[in-house]
Amino acid sequence: MTTATSALFDVTEFSQTTIEGVIERVPLEHFKLARNPRQDISPEGIDRLAGMLMRTGQLVPVIARRVSDDEVLLYAGQRRLLAGRRSVELAGTEGYEDLKPVAGLIALLLNYEPTEADVRRIQAQENQREDLSMRDQQEQFRDCWDDRAGLSFDDRMRAVCEDLGIGAKKAHNLYRQVELLPETIRIRVSDRPAGDQLSVTMANKLADMNQVAPQLTTAVAERISSTNLHDQALKDLGAFVHKTVVENDKVYAVRIDDGTLLDAVEQIEHARNNLTPQHAAQLVALLECEDDELEKELDGLASRAKAAALTIRVDGNMRDRAANGRYAYVHQRGEDFADGIWVIDPVFILDEVRTQLAAADAGPERDESFFGGAKLDDEEMKEAAEAERKRRQEAAGSNLGLGQDIAAGLMDPSDQQLHALKKIVCLLLAEHYPEVIAYGAGWTDRSRQQPVGDTSRFEPRQVAAILDAELQRALDDKDPLRGIAQLVSRWAAAFVLDPTGVTKTKALGSDRMSRKLLDALPGGDSPLRTAVWEFIRPVLSPHLVALNQDAFVTDDAFASTVDLDEHRKDSSLDDLDLELGDDDQLADAA
Numbered sequence: 001m002t003t004a005t006s007a008l009f010d011v012t013e014f015s016q017t018t019i020e021g022v023i024e025r026v027p028l029e030h031f032k033l034a035r036n037p038r039q040d041i042s043p044e045g046i047d048r049l050a051g052m053l054m055r056t057g058q059l060v061p062v063i064a065r066r067v068s069d070d071e072v073l074l075y076a077g078q079r080r081l082l083a084g085r086r087s088v089e090l091a092g093t094e095g096y097e098d099l100k101p102v103a104g105l106i107a108l109l110l111n112y113e114p115t116e117a118d119v120r121r122i123q124a125q126e127n128q129r130e131d132l133s134m135r136d137q138q139e140q141f142r143d144c145w146d147d148r149a150g151l152s153f154d155d156r157m158r159a160v161c162e163d164l165g166i167g168a169k170k171a172h173n174l175y176r177q178v179e180l181l182p183e184t185i186r187i188r189v190s191d192r193p194a195g196d197q198l199s200v201t202m203a204n205k206l207a208d209m210n211q212v213a214p215q216l217t218t219a220v221a222e223r224i225s226s227t228n229l230h231d232q233a234l235k236d237l238g239a240f241v242h243k244t245v246v247e248n249d250k251v252y253a254v255r256i257d258d259g260t261l262l263d264a265v266e267q268i269e270h271a272r273n274n275l276t277p278q279h280a281a282q283l284v285a286l287l288e289c290e291d292d293e294l295e296k297e298l299d300g301l302a303s304r305a306k307a308a309a310l311t312i313r314v315d316g317n318m319r320d321r322a323a324n325g326r327y328a329y330v331h332q333r334g335e336d337f338a339d340g341i342w343v344i345d346p347v348f349i350l351d352e353v354r355t356q357l358a359a360a361d362a363g364p365e366r367d368e369s370f371f372g373g374a375k376l377d378d379e380e381m382k383e384a385a386e387a388e389r390k391r392r393q394e395a396a397g398s399n400l401g402l403g404q405d406i407a408a409g410l411m412d413p414s415d416q417q418l419h420a421l422k423k424i425v426c427l428l429l430a431e432h433y434p435e436v437i438a439y440g441a442g443w444t445d446r447s448r449q450q451p452v453g454d455t456s457r458f459e460p461r462q463v464a465a466i467l468d469a470e471l472q473r474a475l476d477d478k479d480p481l482r483g484i485a486q487l488v489s490r491w492a493a494a495f496v497l498d499p500t501g502v503t504k505t506k507a508l509g510s511d512r513m514s515r516k517l518l519d520a521l522p523g524g525d526s527p528l529r530t531a532v533w534e535f536i537r538p539v540l541s542p543h544l545v546a547l548n549q550d551a552f553v554t555d556d557a558f559a560s561t562v563d564l565d566e567h568r569k570d571s572s573l574d575d576l577d578l579e580l581g582d583d584d585q586l587a588d589a590a
Contacts, residue, residue: 049083054099076126141174176207213329213344238331238340253342264310271346418480438466440494
C-alpha cells in the first residue's frame with residue numbers, strides 16, 4: 001500500500017514550479033522545538049557544528065512553521081538550533097576567538113500546518129543520512145589537509161577540524177591513516193572491521209610501527225587476515241610481532257632482550273642476506289672502503305668473529321641505542337614489563353659486531369703487575385679481575401658506539417634535534433654574553449628602549465629585560481637556524497654600532513662596554529672576527545660599513561713600521577724627554 005505524499009514533498013511531478021512555503025531569517029529566540037525522536041545528541045558534535053555555523057554560515061535551511069509573530073515551530077534542524085544557541089556561550093572563548101555568535105537561522109516556513117504523518121516524514125528524512133565510508137573520509141581529509149599546506153602542523157590540524165567539523169581525535173586518526181600508512185593497509189581500515197579489515201585502533205598501532213619499520217609493518221598487516229587474528233594482535237601486539245617474525249623468514253627483525261646472547265657469525269650472515277642498496281652505501285661509508293671492496297670487508301669481519309668465537313651480549317646500553325637511534329621497533333608493554341625491541345636495520349647489527357671486536361682488540365689491558373705482585377691465586381679474585389676487564393671493554397665499546405651513533409644521527413637530524421640545538425646555542429650565548437646582547441639590541445631596537453625623563457631621548461632598558469625578550473624571540477622562532485641568527489645578530493650588532501649615537505656613562509654606555517666588547521671579540525686577524533664581519537656585513541648601511549671596515553678587514557699587503565708592542569709596554573715619566581719649549585718656559589715664568 002502506497003501512502004499519499006504531501007504536495008510539499010512530491011518530487012515526482014512538476015505541475016508547478018513554486019512550493020508551498022517561504023524562506024525567512026528567523027531569530028533564535030523565536031524558535032520552539034517540535035517533538036523529535038532524536039534524543040541522543042553528542043555535546044562535542046554540537047560544539048563542532050556551532051563552530052562551523054559561526055565560521056562558514058548555514059548552508060541548508062531548517063523546516064518550520066510560524067505559529068505567531070514571535071513563535072516558530074521547528075520540525076527539521078534540531079542540531080542546528082542547538083548549535084546556534086550553544087554558539088552564544090562559545091563565541092570569543094579559546095578555539096572560537098574573533099567569532100560572532102549565531103543570531104538566527106534561515107528557515108523554510110510552511111504556509112500550512114503539516115499533519116503528524118508529514119512531520120514524521122520530515123524528521124525521518126532529516127535523520128536518514130548515510131555516514132561517509134572510511135575511504136571517503138580519508139580522501140576528504142587528504143584534500144583538506146593538502147589545501148592547508150604551508151601552516152604549522154598544529155595550525156593545519158586545527159584548520160582541518162574546523163573545515164570538516166570533526167574533533168581533534170578523529171582528525172589525528174585520519175592523519176595517521178592518510179600520511180603514515182601505505183595504500184595497501186590504509187584501504188583496509190574500517191569503523192566496524194570484519195574479515196581482514198583493520199580497526200582504527202589497529203591502524204594507529206601500524207602507523208606508529210610503519211614510521212620505523214615499514215617491512216615489519218607490511219608483514220604484520222598481511223598476517224591479520226581474520227577477525228580472530230585481529231583480536232590477537234590488539235590484545236598482545238608484541239607476541240603477534242614475534243610470531244610474525246618467526247613464521248616469515250623474509251622479514252629482518254632481530255629481537256634483543258636484555259641479557260640475550262647472539263652468535264656474531266650467525267648475525268653477520270643474517271644481516272648480509274637482508275642488505276639493500278641503501279644499507280650497502282651506509283656500510284661503505286662506515287667501513288671506509290670502496291663499493292667493490294664491501295664483500296671482502298664483510299668476509300673479514302665474519303672471519304674475525306669466528307676466530308674470536310664472538311658472542312654479542314645484549315645489554316641496556318645496546319637496547320637504548322637501538323631504540324633511540326630508530327634502528328629498532330619498540331613495543332611498549334607497560335610500566336611493569338621491559339619493552340620488546342626488534343632491530344630492523346642490519347647495519348646496526350653489523351656495526352655492533354665490528355664495535356665489540358674493536359673493543360676486544362683495543363680495550364684497556366689488565367694490570368698484570370698488580371695482580372702478579374699480589375700473588376692472587378684465589379679463583380674468586382681471578383673471576384673478579386676478569387669481570388672488571390669485561391666491564392672496561394664494554395665501557396670502551398659503549399663510548400665508541402656513541403661516536404658512531406652521533407655520526408649517523410647527524411646525517412639527517414630531526415626537527416626536535418634542530419630545535420634543541422637552537423636552545424643550546426642561544427642559552428650559551430645568553431649565559432656568557434648577556435651585556436653584549438643587551439648592548440647590541442638596546443641601541444638598535446626601539447622596542448628595547450625606554451624614554452629618558454621628559455626629554456625626547458631614549459636609552460636601553462635594563463639588561464635582564466632586554467636579554468629575556470631577545471632570548472624568547474629566538475626560542476619562539478619556528479625555524480631553528482633563523483632563531484639562532486636572531487640572537488647572534490644582536491650580539492654581532494654590538495661590535496659595529498656608531499659610538500656617536502651611544503651614551504658613554506650609562507650601564508650600557510660605550511665607556512663601560514668597551515672592555516666587555518674587547519673580551520668578547522678580541523682585536524686582530526682572527527677567524528671569529530672574519531666570521532662576524534661576513535655575517536653582519538650584508539645588513540649594514542654604507543655608513544656603518546665604512547665606519548667598521550678597517551676594524552674587521554685586514555690588508556696583508558700593508559705592514560706598519562710602528563713598533564706597537566714597544567709603545568704598549570709599561571713606561572714612566574722618567575723614560576720621557578720632557579724638554580720645555582719657549583711657550584712652556586713663559587708659562588712657568590708667569
